[in-house]
Amino acid sequence: MADRHIQGEDGQDGIRTLAFPAERSVCGVGMRVGSMDPGHTWHSDAPLDRIHRIDFHAVMIFDGGPVRHMVDFTEYEASAGDVLWIRPGQVHRFTATSGYLGTVLTMQPGFLPRTTVEAAGLYRHDLPPLLRPDAPRLAALRASLAQLRREYEDAATLPLSLHTALLRHSLSAFLLRLSHLAASSAAAARRADTTFTLFRDAVERDFATNHSVSAYADALGYSRRTLVRAVRAATGDTPKGFIDQRVVLEAKRLLAHTDLPIGRVGAAVGFPDAANFSKFFHQHTELTPAAFRAELR
Template structure:
């Protein structure tokens, strides 16, 4: 686990020649906190721009494409706060924290801040515990902070049952969306009817099972288009399209642009 304030993050980026305003797709968690007396921080996650208000938090999961706003002077320069970074598996708890910024309510803010202070203080405290005990304390304190944040918002989304049809469908889609694009295949593998999966998807996500599956494919396509230099044909093959032309039609149907036009716009470059 690592903790860095915004100034240190900027210094690390300069030292390592990393453009923080460019799309990034790390394989670790980012928990971004904007201090209560700071400027709001715009931040893009999977091509949706969010604004983290003073006192707010945003959790970016591994594999998501995110980037700091590219504004004159840099949003990270005008604001201040801290970022907690950890590898998958460091904590075993994964509470239902929203993928949009969380601003704790007045009644919960002090508990969230106490959890933050305790975690940050333990992170800085080296030598009074063995390294193993220190890391165990950090894992426990991070779990407390995540739990507090999960219950800090007045409107927590209701989670689908962890062993229900939608949870199983979601896991299957994450595993197999590059292999099959047919809901019927998932239904057969999971032992449900397509109608059951559609009802479960509608209840949990507000979309049909087919729309949920298509959205996952499009999201991965956008991540690859922005974060890699792979050709459209290479990405089509990776996503399970036999014909690159079919991928282009699929992408344009759901996004309105060709894959390369999306890449150019997202990167701020000229389509070639």
């Protein structure tokens, strides 16, 4: 499987972004589905317990557990019947344990048409990775995934072009079920508030240059009080806390995945002064940027 660094030298302890293993998929199509192997690794040089990123979607439906899995520096515990959805670019780490039992689907970005990507919310990074469907929804997901797996493994009865087209349809059906589950969860339902959605999208676009709650409120045409009320209802946090957490997450990603000097990491997330960045990072993580990077290397 191909792998690459985001930036910097390819050192022995570097954090890698691992590419979709097209050469391992049936007929080289842009997706794979199969059983989770307790000893599975995306790459021979990337052990289960090493932090890395993938440039593709990974959906795991668990038959066993519990398993602890880190996604974007938050630990999640998955058990039988749970679903873990890791999106491209998210930092994650397996736990070296035999508890990874179930079915895993991986999908290369670009395999599905844009309309399906948008309808399924494939890049809704604000949604939690861990989903806990009720029994009827889990049964529907399992049935849809089982059908997709049968189509994926049957590469002999259709020409490749039709086989690929059929896979896209079956994959779309599964992902639409999955996205509906994510969007209908209690947390996702709260996030559907229009005011919060507009604020969230604005922060995602501008967090590297704008840390001001008043500036976001003015740009969106809301009073500061309205924004505070909407964000607190959706997340339990303040608008300033929401902005800061997004900045911290990006800083962690850059510290983990690049060899950029601390000052340049700070500048990339809106802190031209390295000392101010270090103070901000320490305030939110109780670690200096250098200490956080050292823990991962």
